[in-house]
Amino acid sequence: MSEQKPLVKVTIDNITIDVAPGTTILNAARTIGGDVTPPAMCYYSKLEGSGGKCRTCLVEVAAGSTADPRPMPKLVASCRTTVMDGMVVKNCTSERVKDARNGVVEFLLMNHPLDCPICDQAGECHLQDLGYQHGKEGTRFEFARRTFEKIDIGPYIQLHMTRCILCYRCTYVADQLTPKRVHGILQRGDHAEISTYIARAIDNDFSGNMIDVCPVGALTDKTFRFKNRVWFTKPVDAHRDCTTPGCCGKTTLWLRGEEVYRVTSRKDEWGEVQSFDGKPGWICNSCRFDHKKATDWVIEGPTVISRHSVISQGHYVGMVKPAETIEKVMDGRTPKLLMDIHSVSEVNTKQEVK
């Protein structure tokens, strides 16, 4: 074991914690969790070099460190700023941060097509969550949203460039998981797009992980396309002995009945791939796209979705049935007639009067 460096103290939203030196503000905030954690659209802890681009994780540094307690003049990207001993960070307690974050969310949604009703990512989309938490009602943008020419990037992955927020995560996946990157960002500014040059299919054993890291519906699973809504499917943890080197074989199956609709890697509460034995649990395309029978897998049990999202609706363990509130709203009187409808066909059948 190398020599342990002393922990540094950092105060985020008035909560003081000790973290290892070199930790970023975002990761320190994640150890606290809850509202203290800034949202992150482009940072992905398992991808080296990611982050700093989306600017949703901006925080205010009220004091740089014990040694130099001056505040930082600008808001800083918490995902790429390391903590210093005695640093005081303001996230949800800072009006400046709230204002800037509202602005960033507005910028991100400005050219977003908002086609959630037909988007496969809906329900597990980070931009939906972000918009819900930080966005404002209505839009001030009165112009045509930008569009792109459609390109086909292969049989497994569907690219919807209009939904992309240019987080660059998928390029890092291609750089760090696959031997050769064949896609990247073309053009610049608001006409920048993810593309292959010139029209090549992304064909690699690990390309499917691009779908998992995509925070929005820009990269979705073609084999799951328009098959189901994620909140109707039930996630279960499963594994198989995968022979592909680098594949961890531990996945989440998204079932409806006995049918496997989709296979993804297992995700943690930040929507990132879980680590197993210190290694990120990336899965290969064979696991993801070719093994869609429940018999291919050893099912471990239901997945607990720890993310605050609509997909946790699929929970069926530890579910607490909400209490009846009708008596409360009726000032303690019990209703004389209560239709207890279980199916549409029951509506017209005679109800028992209680």
Next chain:
Amino acid sequence: MAKKLLLANAHVPGIRGYEVYRREGGYRSVEKALKTMTPEAIVEEVKKSGLRGRGGAGFPAGLKWSFIAKPEGVPRHLVCNADESEPGTFKDRYLMEFLPHLLVEGLIVSSFALGSNTTYIYIRGEYAWIVDILETAITEAKANGWLGKNILGSGFDCEIYVQRGAGAYICGEETALIESLEGKRGNPRIKPPFPAVKGLWGRPTVVNNVETLAAVVPIINDGGESYAQIGIGKSTGTKLLSACGNINKPGVYEIDMTISVEEFIYSDEYCGGIANGKRLKACIPGGSSVPILPANLLLKTAKGEPRLMNYESLADGGFATGSMMGSGGFEVLDEDQCIVRHTLSLARFYHHESCGQCSPCREGTGWMKKILHNIEYGKGKMSDIDLLWDIQRKIEGNTICPLGDAAAWPVAAAIRHFRDEFEWHVLNPEESQQRNFGLAHYADPSAMHVPVS
């Protein structure tokens, strides 16, 4: 007649060639530096001179040099930023085109000071013909023993390479320049680490503007202290200004930062007054990114003192009533020019040049352009002006690199100082289409102008 340090010999016939340049006293500083000075002494001399970065930010060059990390066994690099793409700025072009050896000389001395054995000139792609001029100068310098192995027997090796950019404004940002030089997409890096620690290929790197490096030559020749005596306060030495717009004599001028803005515009030595007998309406004193100022605030500060052409005086009053020295692109607008149209053309530029890496700049610049386009073409609403203000406020300071700020400031300043012209455009859509001159009253020698918000 102000003292000229950089352009003193610019009009000597054949100065572009080595023979004439050497005859006029060229390469003296290399002899002096390599034979009699240590690298530390040169850095010290530059610190003493008070030379400030001429690329726009005005950061003290000597201080920047002293930040460079010096780990054992790791090469260091000096990169010359010749990616001069700021609209209205063309001083480096002039310098490189007519005095290429001055830059080469400055580069050799600076490379020696920083310990850079491989030095790069990253030149804007559009300056294609200057690449040939520079490469000829480098070949000549090498043939005469100023470059290569063991220069002047000092044991110092140095090579200079010229690399052309591919036409992106963003590559003038130092980390984007480094990325581009490495052969990657020119996206600015997230700082820290700063280039002085991890720059080109992960090695300590200093990136300096052409003019800054050229100014090292007179500093070494005459000593840092005598350089510091020119100018006022922290604005030492001479500065190249590229004047353009509605003036009688556009061009590159070398000033010693003691003259007033009024003198610079109206004297025959410099701009020679406003063209066609018109009146001055507004001016961008330091390249398109810096805030625009109306005539009365340009000539006098908010305190009523005459404004001088130097870093401090131009910035006097902050952004509320001042501007910045910037890169020295002096753009003058006469009374017939429309501020809305001018702001639109700047917004269009920044929209086109945003790299698209971080969201506020990527989306915000396009949005501002579209709104300004509407106002300019008679389709604007009153609420658009406040919306523009809000957008620029949300871009400024929230981006990775200064391009976001550079895009936000011109819009902010235009609204701050010329709000009624925007309102006039909204209220008089038809007239503004027929007679797109905006409002001329800013040229009136009125009482002190009070900026809006």
